[in-house]
Amino acid sequence: MTESIFHLFEYEFFRNAVFAALLASLTCGVVGSYIVAKRMVFISGGITHASFGGIGIAYYLGLNPVLGAAVFSILSALGIEYVSGKTNVREDSAIGILWSFGMALGIIFVFMTPGYAPNLMSYLFGSILTVGRTDLWLMVALSAVILIFFIRFYHIILFIAFDEEYARSHRIAVNLFKYIIISLVALTIVLNIRVVGIILVISFLTIPQSTANLFTNNLRQMMVYSTLIGIAGSLSGIYISYFMNIPSGATIIFAFVVIFGIAKAVQVGMIKAGIRKKMKSEE
Helix, strand or coil: HHHHHHHHHHCCCHHHHHHHHHHHHHHHHHHHHHHHHHCHHHHHHHHHHHHHHHHHHHHHCCCCHHHHHHHHHHHHHHHHHHHHHHHCCCHHHHHHHEEEEEEHHHHHHHHHHHCCCCHHHEEEEEEEHCCCCHHHHHHHHHHHHHHHHHHHHHHHHHHHHHHHHHHHHHHHHCCHHHHHHHHHHHHHHHHHHHHHHCCCCCCCHHHHHHHHCCCHHHHHHHHHHHHHHHHHHHHHHHHHHHHCCCHHHHHHHHHHHHHHHHHHHHHHHHHHHHHHHHHHHCC
């Protein structure tokens, strides 16, 4: 079994899949920790589904679907941030409108595309085994940008995530940083669509982070733990999906859920052990 696993690295598509899993774990681990800390999961879901509109428009115009999704997602993310902050439209209402509008627009333009309708299954559910070199280089570039930005402005991001009013009181350009971060969230979502798909990418941004959050409330530690959990879950999912010949994206998310279940059981066991130890010391 071990020999067959290492034998897979002889194939370029499998090496690309492993590198993509590592890069996806890094970008989603960092950005997703901010999302969970800021309680922006619903916003991320809106951006994710709105990106389908960009994919549909790109197919209709004969452009790269990833480019279309990136542009549409960033505009959607900035639109949500602006509408929720500058108008009296509720944030959840703006997200719901954009969510449904993006999906509807994508379906319409795909239907209007001349010739055979393109196969969008890889965008909806992901296909990490088909990730190419161009996708990897884009993910490398995004990883570098995210790491540099979050390391350089970590304390500002920390203030914005947990106490936005405190950040404003210290004359920090909160709105500018929120626009930049939401744009990075959008790009992270788009470039990871090939890994797990539009339907499941939100899980990549929340499940490892929620698992890490069981053991720490420190944002920096959550980013590190989330990345490690993402690597463990995604690599496990790739191997299992390959040998069982089942969809890779769904298998990765299933692995995340299993890891979360194990971590939750460990947390409960630690709490019970702590209670028992405390009771014995009181006796």
